[in-house]
Amino acid sequence: GAVVSQHPSWVICKSGTSVKIECRSLDFQATTMFWYRQFPKQSLMLMATSNEGSKATYEQGVEKDKFLINHASLTLSTLTVTSAHPEDSSFYICSAPPPTALTEAFFGQGTRLTVV
Amino acid sequence: AQSVTQPDIHITVSEGASLELRCNYSYGATPYLFWYVQSPGQGLQLLLKYFSGDTLVQGIKGFEAEFKRSQSSFNLRKPSVHWSDAAEYFCAVAPFGGTALIFGKGTTLSVSS
Numbered sequence: 001g002a003v004v005s006q007h008p009s010w011v012i013c014k015s016g017t018s019v020k021i022e023c024r025s026l027d028f029q030a031t032t033m034f035w036y037r038q039f040p041k042q043s044l045m046l047m048a049t050s051n052e053g054s055k056a057t058y059e060q061g062v063e064k065d066k067f068l069i070n071h072a073s074l075t076l077s078t079l080t081v082t083s084a085h086p087e088d089s090s091f092y093i094c095s096a097p098p099p100t101a102l103t104e105a106f107f108g109q110g111t112r113l114t115v116v
Numbered sequence: 117a118q119s120v121t122q123p124d125i126h127i128t129v130s131e132g133a134s135l136e137l138r139c140n141y142s143y144g145a146t147p148y149l150f151w152y153v154q155s156p157g158q159g160l161q162l163l164l165k166y167f168s169g170d171t172l173v174q175g176i177k178g179f180e181a182e183f184k185r186s187q188s189s190f191n192l193r194k195p196s197v198h199w200s201d202a203a204e205y206f207c208a209v210a211p212f213g214g215t216a217l218i219f220g221k222g223t224t225l226s227v228s229s
Contacts, residue, residue, distance in 0.1 A: 032214070034217075043220060043221045043222050044206070044217075046216045046217075093159060093160070095216070095217070097213070097214040097215070098213055098214065101213050102167050102168075103213075104165050105210070108159070109159045110159040110160075112157065
């Protein structure tokens with residue numbers, strides 16, 4: 001079945017540095033990718049939607065300049081957390097819509113970001 | 117606005133006992149409905165989904181869920197809980213295929229021996 005691969009699975013970075021998270025669709029083309037954030041003990045909240053060939057759409061309250069999203073190709077979307085701070089520490093997970101109707105979305109494995 | 121409500125934040129069930137996790141959604145039409153499970157520090161695993169048709173759907177690990185249109189509910193059930201079922205459970209909806217999911221706040225399931 002369709003697979004979405006997300007890397008890295010975990011990362012620790014120093015405050016002020018930038019971190020890039022990659023999300024690849026392995027055996028299908030994803031023109032759209034959803035990025036979610038999950039704070040500890042909380043639910044998943046949609047941050048933004050990346051679209052191949054156009055600018056990402058951000059949810060209200062999400063800083064566009066801090067969370068840079070690029071959909072470079074039909075199989076790759078990236079999320080870069082710029083000038084990371086401890087409050088950005090979270091679980092980030094990407095998801096591609098189903099390639100066919102009446103199937104579920106495909107989630108990456110998630111990335112645990114810890115900013116120290 | 118669309119929303120998903122999971123009324124129970126934390127539930128403790130004895131091993132071998134039955135389980136029901138509640139989920140209510142708010143949406144004008146019948147959305148696509150999902151239940152996911154998440155173990156600590158892990159990603160999401162799809163338990164089951166409902167798109168249309170038979171309102172009782174079977175999933176993996178012995179779980180089932182029943183869609184009730186009149187109650188806007190999609191409750192998850194399991195007849196006999198195992199200790200390995202302890203995890204976080206999320207109900208989610210999508211207005212239609214291809215859209216982002218809206219997640220409930222989750223229910224933490226603890227299993228006592």
